[in-house]
Amino acid sequence: MTKQLQNNLLINAAFSQQTERPPVWMMRQAGRFMKEYWDIKNRYSFLEMCKTPEIAADVTMLPVDLLGVDAAILFSDILVTAEAMGGQLSFEQGVGPRFANPIRNMADAEALQTDVVENLHYVGDAIKVVQQRLQGSIPLVGFAGAPFTVLSYLVEGGSSKDFKRTKLLLHNEPELAHFILQKIADVTVGYLNLQIAAGVDALQLFDSWAQALSWDDYRTFSHQYNAQIISKLNRKGVPVISFCKGSSVFAPLMAEAKPDVVSVDWNADLRNVKDNLPQGVAVQGNLDPFVLYADKKVIKEKILHLFERMRGQDGFIFNLGHGIMPDIPFDNVKYAIEVVKDFRF
Numbered sequence: 001m002t003k004q005l006q007n008n009l010l011i012n013a014a015f016s017q018q019t020e021r022p023p024v025w026m027m028r029q030a031g032r033f034m035k036e037y038w039d040i041k042n043r044y045s046f047l048e049m050c051k052t053p054e055i056a057a058d059v060t061m062l063p064v065d066l067l068g069v070d071a072a073i074l075f076s077d078i079l080v081t082a083e084a085m086g087g088q089l090s091f092e093q094g095v096g097p098r099f100a101n102p103i104r105n106m107a108d109a110e111a112l113q114t115d116v117v118e119n120l121h122y123v124g125d126a127i128k129v130v131q132q133r134l135q136g137s138i139p140l141v142g143f144a145g146a147p148f149t150v151l152s153y154l155v156e157g158g159s160s161k162d163f164k165r166t167k168l169l170l171h172n173e174p175e176l177a178h179f180i181l182q183k184i185a186d187v188t189v190g191y192l193n194l195q196i197a198a199g200v201d202a203l204q205l206f207d208s209w210a211q212a213l214s215w216d217d218y219r220t221f222s223h224q225y226n227a228q229i230i231s232k233l234n235r236k237g238v239p240v241i242s243f244c245k246g247s248s249v250f251a252p253l254m255a256e257a258k259p260d261v262v263s264v265d266w267n268a269d270l271r272n273v274k275d276n277l278p279q280g281v282a283v284q285g286n287l288d289p290f291v292l293y294a295d296k297k298v299i300k301e302k303i304l305h306l307f308e309r310m311r312g313q314d315g316f317i318f319n320l321g322h323g324i325m326p327d328i329p330f331d332n333v334k335y336a337i338e339v340v341k342d343f344r345f
């Protein structure tokens with residue numbers, strides 16, 4: 001069953017097998033820090049790019065061709081599930097994602113549809129086009145947003161600094177929150193299984209804003225849904241990576257959901273996190289993305305320091321603690337990837 005890729009570093013590391021060096025990819029590697037991204041983005045809306053398989057594939061391939069990463073990540077967004085469920089989603093320049101019909105009460109929540117995997121078939125089509133282009137060279141990572149993070153956008157109507165409305169909902173109307181979270185979780189299972197069926201080689205669950213939650217609220221409103229999703233995937237050799245901001249704190253709970261890999265933000269020492277996880281759970285991370293603004297000498301030192309800490313550890317994927325910011329110099333990103341690729345354990 002296991003597909004033989006020319007470069008299997010990411011899959012091997014995800015399953016905690018030995019690798020000659022850490023595999024490298026970066027969250028938000030297919031994005032706004034690249035001139036070539038803007039050449040495409042200036043011609044289409046963001047959702048048009050996601051929904052046109054040839055364009056999504058073109059953008060997915062940019063970091064593969066220009067940076068030489070060890071994995072591609074599908075060009076899409078975590079909010080496509082919410083859109084498929086009935087959220088009126090737009091992406092405005094400089095504003096970010098917006099839902100014109102935020103969820104504020106039970107009637108809004110009841111209107112969310114769950115029989116929607118068919119609406120997301122364009123993602124499966126994009127995966128197939130990307131796999132034709134990759135020709136088995138490197139793995140393709142598919143992904144979805146975790147229910148809590150997706151809920152936060154649906155409730156706030158867009159990005160938020162403090163998640164005030166979201167937390168009010170969790171605290172004052174927990175039953176309504178659970179009703180929405182369960183709907184998102186059900187759709188996410190179907191959606192990730194669609195991605196596996198279409199041919200992704202690995203999956204990442206993004207719970208980007210989990211750090212807003214207390215330990216107990218994380219367990220109740222986030223962890224339990226992530227665990228449910230992971231348990232329902234037709235994994236068959238497809239490793240699952242669980243990412244959240246807040247993972248420096250939540251890593252032990254994240255591991256209880258049984259992903260193959262816990263992706264760690266930049267606050268904690270990665271070796272300490274790994275030492276406290278069960279045997280056989282790999283880690284991904286965890287360079288502070290702001291390091292990529294610094295001088296090349298500093299970039300190299302910080303990466304090599306991380307590698308010193310992780311020496312002798314199987315099950316380590318190099319990544320950032322979160323995504324590449326749009327104004328990080330392309331050259332620095334490219335340099336960081338070269339540093340990783342030149343390293344040997």
Ligand code: 1CP
Nearest residue numbers: 027028029030031046074075076077078096159206208323
């Ligand atoms: O204006 C533009 O050009 C669109 C910017 C953009 C891009 C390039 C958005 C809107 N999404 C994306 C691509 C994207 N989003 C990918 C592609 C693959 C990659 O290169 O990594 C992925 C994996 C995402 C996932 C995503 N979207 C997350 C989770 C990852 C993370 O960084 O935490 C989140 C939180 C989103 C929401 C979202 N979509 C877009 C933006 C600008 C945002 C963030 C808004 C916010 O900060 O609240």
